[in-house]
Amino acid sequence: MGGVTGFVYHEDYVKYYFGPTHPFKPYRSKATFELLKDLGVFDEKAKIFEARMANEDELMLVHTKNFVDFVKRMSEKGSGLLDYGDTPATKGIYEASALRVGGTLRGAELIMEGKVSHAFNPSGGLHHAKEGSAGGFCVFNDIAVAIRYLQKKYGLKRIAVVDVDGHHGDGTQTIFYDEPILTVSFHRYGWFFYPGTGNVNEIGRGEGLGYSVNIPLPMGTFDEAYLYAFKEIVPPLIKAYKPEIIIQQFGVDSHYEDPLVGLALTTQTYQEIAEIMHKLAHEISNGKYLIVGGGGYKPENVARCWAIMFTTVSEVKPKKPEKYKELFDKYKPQKNEQIFEKVKNTVEQLKKKIFPIHGLT
Template sequence: MSGKAVFVYHPDLEKYYFKPEHPFNPTRLRITVSLLQELGLLKENDIVTPRLASMEELLLAHDQDYIRAVEKLSNNCFEEEGLFFGIGTEDNPAFSDMHWASSLVVGATLTAGEEIMEGRADHAVSIAGGLHHAGRRQASGFCIYNDINVAIRYLCHKYHIRVFYIDTDAHHGDGVQWEFYEDPNVLTVSFHESGRFLFPGTGWLNERGKKEGYGYCVNVPLEPFTDDNSFLECFREVVPPLIEAFQPDLIISQNGCDGHFYDSLTHINLSISAFQEIPRLVHQLAHAFSGGKWLAVGGGGYDPFRVVARAWVLLWAEAAGLNVKGNIPLSWQKKWQKISPCTVPQTLFDSPEVSLSVPRCQEIAEKNFRAASQAVQDTLIVLNKYI
């Protein structure tokens, strides 16, 4: 498969930084880029510098009083009124330059979208993006502005396109789902650990969209300890037929990698291989159904050294059509071992001995597959009727 890919990045994106000890650690961006460079996978001319999102653009997916509050809290992090908007909590503490840094994250995803829609690239990767929990007027789950929502609104408005959104973060992509819940031009699919176990506690099978948007929202809640086989089986059951029926102009994937078994915030048991296979499938589907147009953003991922760097190296390698070899350069290991709380990995993939199998894996796979089949059914009926 061929297709030009760009990597939207600037070190300033690391300024989206809540506080020390916070699980959302932007160092993960730097170590990912560092690993890409050490592996020789990222060239200077692959990189596109992100622009800043404007106020008008933020307003496409956020309320004015919320944006004003974020601006205000960027200068004084201790304003009481933040709590009303979900800011100032342990999850989402205010930080200086919060508005600027969050606008840059949104801008990065906008830049990625423009690169594709203006024909300068087929695929664009914005690993700083993927803040899928933020609502119109609510910070939530480490997300201040929702770069995905702003980008979808902006791109749909400017280019009159229909967007297929795939969210494989271990947490439900609630912010994106609710924003486009009544919109038949944006089909959202989220695979996530069941709301019984994990924040945000939504993403049930029966959340299928509303009014004209009925059927254009698909949720596949997964059991804790779901492994690669079960996850990919569900993905293959749901995503290809939906994309084929929906015929999108653009595919956006949210590539949260907190479903890896090392990630301590969730209970999903994926190995690194899954984070190669998921983008590979999306990539193929983009070439088959959306003229190659594929925008990939990052998302959750709370084990930077063992998971995020490797997962997103594979994401970029897939988008750029590059082959990856098994070992991680010693220079990278040496450089980052100094600040890593755990032993940094020596190989790009997990060795089979480390991967986990739980006794109930057969049951889990069965339950997941049932959810996937049900999830896809209703939407296919709607899509095949109207398209």
Template sequence: MKEATYIYDDEILKYRFNDTHPFNQMRVKMTTDLLMSAQFLQKQDIVKPRIATEAELELVHSKSFIDAVRKAGHGELDEKEASKFGLGTNDTPIFDNMHERSKLLVGATLTAVEAVMEGNSRKALSLAGGLHHGFSGRSSGFCIYNDTAVAIEFIRKKFGKKVLYIDTDAHHGDGTQYIFYSKDDVMTYSVHETGRYLFPGTGHITELGDDIGYGYSINLPLDAYTEDDSFKHVFSTSLERAIERFKPDVIFSQNGVDSHFRDPMTHLNLTSESFEYIPRFVDSLAKRYTDGKWIAVGGGGYNLWEVVPRMWAQVWLAMTGETAPRGQLPKEFIETYKSKCPSTFPMLWEDALHDYIEIPRRTEITEKNIATLERLMNHL
């Protein structure tokens, strides 16, 4: 059995709304190039994704929504009808062949699932996925089909296993949560910036699930400008309790890196320290609770040059047992991308903190996060 499998093909770059849209899958290619130039990723580690079938999409998505996405991508859906399905908005504009491009992203995540659940690999990573705002019948927040929800339902139906879904994106994983809100064999855990200031405005501590799913939806909303130490404390404490209680068969994690202090769309204040920590903590939980079974996807992250490749690389490095590297990035990677970078190009694996501003409200923010943690622990 392989220790870890990496799902990638250049075709996934065609999931692209337009040239100015902040969701840019070039970040996946850049992460792949960084890992390969540093020789942490080899060609034999990479598996090409398959395309999801219509039946697989229908595990969580309505036929009417799938049909609307297909028509929209071929110019056959009028504006009024598109709006019913969350299509054609500023966040989720229509682009050519969007149904076909989205099916490949879902298929990439399913390829990762199959690698682990069929016993070919202990862990698998598909950074193209993580589209957690997609709902059963509508798109939202850059997300068309919800690959994570399709994958989790695939695990439930085909393999009959319990799944712990861990979402560390700065934005609440609303679509995935609500798809499984009434299930007791999927626990959704989301740590995110409070919805008081940030899309989608959900993820309150009181969102605990419904019917037999009550208690299996876990939310930890953090105060804006939360820093590394506070994040790591509340994250590790609550997640450890959640996994002890739930006892999953497999971990599925969404690894948005938009809570980095340089991300332009959010208000958290994390550095590379947290993004080195998160996947290694998840890996330690997988080793203790799920016989190492861990499937990971990407998610948010909108500072393409300064943040995403280095932070996402840490997920693969954690999967393969590598300690977080220090010092200069590979020369080949720098030579390939530095001249294209419109901002300050990062030269080191770890963050250079010349532009990091410590928040005067640190004590207050930390205390508020601890109070939120204590409330959550009462539900766990």
């Protein structure tokens, strides 16, 4: 389909670090980078770009001055918490967080300036952060900042976010709840599962009515059920909304081996999602497709999943095809009819609520 894909990276990405016992492992980005290099994926169609820092004004496109100042102070102090328990304040976390946001902004700039068609910032996707608060290992919301930046600097109006992280993209949803920015989130949902939001009834408000789209999934949702929901919902909505750019939060904690989530996807599903999204971007958004990372708490799996996604989107043939083949899961989680029925019901409910607003049946 043509076009260059950018991999936005910085060696300081590893400094987004919450300590040795914390489940968030920042070397996932480096592991992905090393794996792609080893596979021989980088060439004239898949290029490496360096991330930059986001400045304070950019962070404040979304975040309150109070919160930005609070993170700065806590970062200098290097102890305590940035939220109610998940996100510790470590030394230098302000700079490390601003670099993650800057990486996503760099991706947006590369796309808007026509240097690439698609870009991936493995260290972005911090979808739990809100205007005035951190949450769930996310300090600043790079997705939301990128949306504001695209609106302000490039005058974009129609921006879609598709979030496949195993957790609800609550921060992003909250920030744009009253606006016609399309946010679609697939996530596990149920009692006591973080962050507790993302019900099918949360559909936006005012001008944003119908633009917050939630697909809550039961524990154990497997490839076929997930892809059924994805195909029923995402392509029709994207085709109706016609975004000028598609942003995808590509968290891979929905993988069956992830220790925190309990969904049951395999690498084959991530590849298929990447194919669907990539095709949609070329068909609808003039190729403009910005991908960011997200969750994933078994680092070697994260690197595999993201390497497959990046290779698929860039359409590069790896120089080590045998090794590339090895990245795919051999195990297939069990299908379960009850789970599939539940997912089908959710899809039906969602279509009834959302589709008419977009002129779909």
